[in-house]
Amino acid sequence: MDVHANATDARLFDYLLRLGDNALVLCQRLGEWVGKGPVLEEDIASTNVGLDLLGQARLWLTYAGEVEARSRGQGRTEDQLAYFRESNEFRNLLLIEQPNGNYADTVARQFLFDQWHVLLLGQLTLSRDERVAGIAAKAVKEVRYHVERSSDWLIRLGDGTDVSHARMQSAIENLWMYTGEMFAVDDTERFLIDAGIAADTQALEPHWQSSVNTVLEEATLEAPADRWMQGAKGRGGKQGMHTEHLSHLLTAMQVLPRSYPDARW
């Protein structure tokens, strides 16, 4: 195989894992709310968001396996990638793996991610890789709805009672240090941005900041002050360096296929 194509595919595989793992890990987190959401309607809504993300994760990871096959001669299936990788092989953002906490924590995590996710997917619809563009075009329609919902909740809780306001403000404060990683472009991404395949997330930051600030203001919440950002210097979730929370999550998510390999419904 041509050396250049191979270099692109090796990076594309990694990039597709980043996209797929964000969706997969957040889906698992939202699934933890099943049966104990604050109200029945929210229990259903948050798991439906998880369902959309699961569908997106399958599309990204299936493609990742195909790219792996064409660059290394052998590729893994979506299930092998989901269930038989260790935490240091996952490429999701640190923000995504943070625990559910109270409902304000869950809403804050979703809101900060959705506002970024919708911009990212919008850019990816223009990708030179047709498959990436097609998956993004499908997913962005779903995520536009997610961002409306999480913004609604941020406003409802932020501009709610004293207790809900305080919890929402503290949730945003606590998660803010994980948002820098979303806009940190490393060598893998730079290579793929130059090839017209990946989205330039650095360029998305002002747009994200502006949308986030508008909603925070409407929610009567304060935008956190600038601070040190976790994982923004190329040593974060996108490079496989995770918080301990991911290992706990994976233990629950992977136990069945690891205990009973090839188990079927």
Place this chain on the structure above:
Amino acid sequence: MGTGHAHDLSTPSTGPRSSGASSSTAAVWRALGTVVDPEIPFVSIVELGIVRNVARHAKEWVITVTPTYSGCPATRVIEGEIRQAVMASVGVIPHVVTALAPAWTTDWIAPEALRKLHDAGIAPPGRVDASAAEARPLRFTRAKPSVRCPNCGSFRTAELARFGSTACKAQYRCSDCLEPFDYFKPH
């Protein structure tokens, strides 16, 4: 996707093409018209706009479908039922190919199916203005759609939850007759 068989998928395909459709192609479309969405079993997958193309290559049939939502659990069931229905009609198990682009929209749902949704107590989706959806600011300034109660016809309705019984619906309640109902979200 990317099978090379797909024809122009940019327009709604809600039935057999009148020009040049052979009798067996028409039979396959009729068979597909008997396959229903398991979540809304009174609407066929052809009416929903899920079937994008039917093509024949020598003895092989290729049915191109597109998922409604990427995580929709009905997709797998529907593929199996397509194989069965086409097998029963023309005696060949078809290849079912999934195309993601262009992405499915509720604008592809046939008018007849919108009426069926209404009659079943599900408020049908309004038109999606794609350009408006693109331009919509990503913050809290959206206008809530005015949804008509499928029970009493009142427009005095309110959203209860962003999702209803399935990913494609939201939960509403009528402020006049007080009945809760599902709203098929414009997508």
